[in-house]
Amino acid sequence: MILSVMEREIAWGDLDALGIVFYPRYYEWMDAAGHQFFKTIDLNLYDLWEKRNIQFGLLETSCRYFKPGRYGLKIKIKTRLEELSKKTVLLRHEIQQAADEKIVEGFEKRICLNVTDIKNFKSMDIPQDLFAVLENAGRD
């Protein structure tokens, strides 16, 4: 199973008035981690859009918060493919402190879209070549 890891340091601009991470930031990082996951398995989402008019749009996202993230903390966002269906993928993200202690866990469920008509996206089956790559990435 492919596990993609992105590292970052919690910055001043990520904090709210309590001195802890303002929670939408975690979703920004999960989105970036998802893109990196796709790159890791040689699927560049931007190229997929430009060359084949395919995108993976969002159906659902979710996070559970275990500990507050604080200034200067070095974190890891570990991403793996947890579910794959004909049209959808579910990416699972764990955000950990240095010592492998989980601070946030979340997922993004995405659906394969034909975006040729930029004003009217249509869901579609994941093309076979992409499905094969994703299936392989999720295999234990």
Next chain:
Amino acid sequence: MILSVMEREIAWGDLDALGIVFYPRYYEWMDAAGHQFFKTIDLNLYDLWEKRNIQFGLLETSCRYFKPGRYGLKIKIKTRLEELSKKTVLLRHEIQQAADEKIVEGFEKRICLNVTDIKNFKSMDIPQDLFAVLENAGRD
């Protein structure tokens, strides 16, 4: 039942390269809508922190996406209290287009915290006076 409504217009800076709302923005708006909900029932969260060292910290958030949000769209974020327990509240947010058509639905589950020690928050029972106000706000 109290229903708080926040209006806004989708701006250029909310969009991603596909010309639709970058999804962490919805969480930013839900957070603001939650604060407004509390103000509507005369609980100013900032005052609560400053005067009583109480905050409602996050346990879990989630969104489902029905339609992409696009430039210039005028939206309404409708917020209500869906669940109340001894320590927690769950706010439900519906983001709608002008014609009451849902584009996003989500929730924030929050837990009552004693934040006197800014480096070590502790969960606590919701104080009775606040509980009464919240109970009333959720009543049909």
Next chain:
Amino acid sequence: MILSVMEREIAWGDLDALGIVFYPRYYEWMDAAGHQFFKTIDLNLYDLWEKRNIQFGLLETSCRYFKPGRYGLKIKIKTRLEELSKKTVLLRHEIQQAADEKIVEGFEKRICLNVTDIKNFKSMDIPQDLFAVLENAGRD
């Protein structure tokens, strides 16, 4: 002279750990206020892009900060066209507290771009019809 005014309330998510607005937020608001200024004079920047492949890209931005913005403050962002040249516009933004007290002042200098080739924008003279509208908007 056209003066466009946008109102907003400073939200929890705009604050940093000191409890004051994290300064990149002011630029987000100025960008939105600029778009609204253009709408006020019947130039929808999104349409301009989609229908005529024209955008006003950034050359320079700047802000001076007079007072910190705090939670719940109701602010006004007042925008006017300060300079117009063959290829460029300069929008001046004043961010004020309710009582017309300035908290931030800034500008955005933008250049007219032909964005037909999305990977290679080219500067161009502002088309005559747009120039006339802008000239009128800046006239005392």
Next chain:
Amino acid sequence: MILSVMEREIAWGDLDALGIVFYPRYYEWMDAAGHQFFKTIDLNLYDLWEKRNIQFGLLETSCRYFKPGRYGLKIKIKTRLEELSKKTVLLRHEIQQAADEKIVEGFEKRICLNVTDIKNFKSMDIPQDLFAVLENAGRD
């Protein structure tokens, strides 16, 4: 002269509908780069606040934009101290593509503040020990 360098990759969430970086993001990165600059010279801004009630608040920021930042681009933010006065510091930031080609240049001018009273910051002379460290950091 101390030159602090921060690297990052432009992410999907940094882009606007034209597929280029939404400009307030550059200020977010400059802010983070400024904090890293201070860490490089052993001044942790968060500690400075917590232990001595000192912060460097913003007087003015500015950016000039030379080339649009695009998806996946690996950039460097190079930060140095350009000016130092009794009360103020000016940090200069250059954002470069891999090949040392400048895409954005900007500055942050900050003033030393006593933030003991969190609702009423007061400007102050930079304490001698900090001034000495900063003077050294800016020396050629």
